[in-house]
Amino acid sequence: MRRPVILDTNVVSEAMSPSPNPNVVDWLISTPVDRLHLTTITVGELLFGVALLPEGQRKRTYCETIARTMEYYQNRTFAFDAAAVIAYADIRAKRQRMGRPVSTQDAQIAAIARANGCAVATRNIKDFEDADVPLINPWDPPASSRTTSPTGRAGSSRR
Template identity: 45%
Template sequence: MARRRSGGTPGRRDRDPRPRTWPRTGGIRVILVDTNVWSETTKRSPDPAVLAWLVAHRDQLALCSITVGELLNGVELMTAGRRRDELTASVERLISNGRGRTYPYDEPAARAYAGIVTRRRSAGRPFAKPEDAMIAAIAIANECSVATRNVGDFAEMGVELINPWETAQP
């Protein structure tokens, strides 16, 4: 699996240092899936490698509230019609299936976000999309990895990254 660490940001100091796991994962780390990975599944011709990766890791995958918002916003911005209706139904199914496996943007995530923003600005590397920092902060607060195509957007935020488009095998 193509994984990389995006910097040296530790998680919350008062938390158990072991990675967060779901009971069904057999001790394998939970993976927060970024919006671009879920969006790939809605394309007319999705990348087969990404679909295979999602299936192979289905018991590890989780949503976060930021991704839910981005997905809902994406369909709401579409012109009314059949494609929008199809995508709305698809997003609603994903949200429904993710109930109980959706991480919120809560106080621990907000604290992690503040640290990410401060470090990036101090280093002269602010970012254009705060949602990515919020997703990374949720992952840090809950000791999760992040699956995304846009690994550069998450660089140096202190979260383990997985690019499903670059994985040699699921």
């Protein structure tokens, strides 16, 4: 089995948008569903985003979409557990020492990925560099999809 892939919040949000990027849609369709995972951090970010919306149809639609997404991924959602906590401290400290601080949420997602041997699919590659996890940018065209090794070196990858 190939490495599991954690979807960053921006990938999930893009898939929920009324007119998602075609490269992201193609990538999601072409990636075996059992490889795709969420984190509790992403779920929290999605719920926070919808909580900020004013009451109305748009908010109700997003709430329903998030509920369906949570149900769909219920057995494929990684939690921020003890192993991830250790990786989180290492990632935040390393990035801080490099003068490249990272947000708490991105460090938590990267830590969950590292602790579980997963890649991260994100548009924000720079936010996850130096976390020692493979990265995938679903916005890249399929023929030139960019992935980075755990060392941060770019390379080509077929999905």
